[in-house]
Amino acid sequence: QVPGLTKRFSQGILERLESGEVVIGDGSFLITLEKRGYVKAGRWTPEAVVEHPNAVRQLHMEFLRAGSNVMQTFTFSASEDNMESKWEDINAAACDLAREVAGKGDALVAGGICQTSVYQHHKDEARIKKIFRLQLEVFARKNVDFVIAEYFEHAEEAVWAVEVLKEAGKPVAATMCIGPEGDMHDVTPGECAVKLVMAGASIVGVNCRFGPRISLKTMKLMKEGLQAAGLKAHLMVQSLGFHTPDCGKGGFVDLPEYPFGLEPRVATRWDIQKYAREAYDLGVRYIGGCCGFEPYHIRAIAEELAPERGFLPPASEKHGNWGCGLDMHTKPWIRARARREHWENLLPASGRPFCPSLSKPDA
Numbered sequence: 001q002v003p004g005l006t007k008r009f010s011q012g013i014l015e016r017l018e019s020g021e022v023v024i025g026d027g028s029f030l031i032t033l034e035k036r037g038y039v040k041a042g043r044w045t046p047e048a049v050v051e052h053p054n055a056v057r058q059l060h061m062e063f064l065r066a067g068s069n070v071m072q073t074f075t076f077s078a079s080e081d082n083m084e085s086k087w088e089d090i091n092a093a094a095c096d097l098a099r100e101v102a103g104k105g106d107a108l109v110a111g112g113i114c115q116t117s118v119y120q121h122h123k124d125e126a127r128i129k130k131i132f133r134l135q136l137e138v139f140a141r142k143n144v145d146f147v148i149a150e151y152f153e154h155a156e157e158a159v160w161a162v163e164v165l166k167e168a169g170k171p172v173a174a175t176m177c178i179g180p181e182g183d184m185h186d187v188t189p190g191e192c193a194v195k196l197v198m199a200g201a202s203i204v205g206v207n208c209r210f211g212p213r214i215s216l217k218t219m220k221l222m223k224e225g226l227q228a229a230g231l232k233a234h235l236m237v238q239s240l241g242f243h244t245p246d247c248g249k250g251g252f253v254d255l256p257e258y259p260f261g262l263e264p265r266v267a268t269r270w271d272i273q274k275y276a277r278e279a280y281d282l283g284v285r286y287i288g289g290c291c292g293f294e295p296y297h298i299r300a301i302a303e304e305l306a307p308e309r310g311f312l313p314p315a316s317e318k319h320g321n322w323g324c325g326l327d328m329h330t331k332p333w334i335r336a337r338a339r340r341e342h343w344e345n346l347l348p349a350s351g352r353p354f355c356p357s358l359s360k361p362d363a
Helices: 013-018 030-035 053-066 087-102 125-142 155-168 189-199 212-228 269-282 295-304 314-318 321-328 340-344
Strands: 070-072 108-114 146-152 172-176 203-207 234-239 286-289
Touching (some): 013 234, 087 108, 108 125, 125 155, 295 314
Parallel strands (some): 070 108, 108 146
């Protein structure tokens, strides 16, 4: 067991959310493990769970120490359409790794599926549902605590995913990788949320493709859509750890910097504290991150919402609130930064002379 973490397996995801508890998701796996040399960019399949399990285990552990209480299986794109032979072994190994780390603290295991690579070429509902069902069979065998359908560009395919995931009898969360303009068929965020809830999702929201500010705008539209339809659901947001104000409808994948030149866009920990507070004030109770979201970003969520949660994560033992640890520094001008006002009002520089402030998306 990790020092500072308590075990509590009696409450599932819905019980936690219905009690008003803040659930903190985890963060980036694909982008982070690519940087560390364990994942190849392109199709972004997660062979690392069998090729380099220690790397995946370590990242799970870092998110757990930082405050995550959901360990999502590293199974993004680990499906029959993307991987001819290894996909089943990868799904099983990913479940085992997530369960091993979740058992060291107060965390649940979520089995995750994502959009298929075949939907954009044809709309064969039976074939696509079969792809989802094959992954679900592994999650059911491994007895994950709940399931997530994430990273869907089209509401129709997301609905199909929810319908399949409901078959396991587990709580279902569904998140779409859309911005305020809606999905790729112009279904609005509010309409997307309604469709997902009607299909059986208990938790709905957005993940990936857009940064904190845009993701929260989309969440507001989803919430308004549900309210207008007289529907209730728990809200979930897992934004990028990058700033993307110049993104078009397709999100950060259309930026010329994607995926190897995004570092100047990385959100600071203070940006993420603001994101966490604004998400909470909006009524979102499942808050995490996606690509670019490092463990220190997750710690920022946990620290910002510590008053509501009643505790800090173990990783905060090495981090002073609003930079207060700097009051021990030998340089007086650095000691002067040990205050909230400095970091909350900081406008970070890029360090690059004549660096453009925004990009023009390729698409």
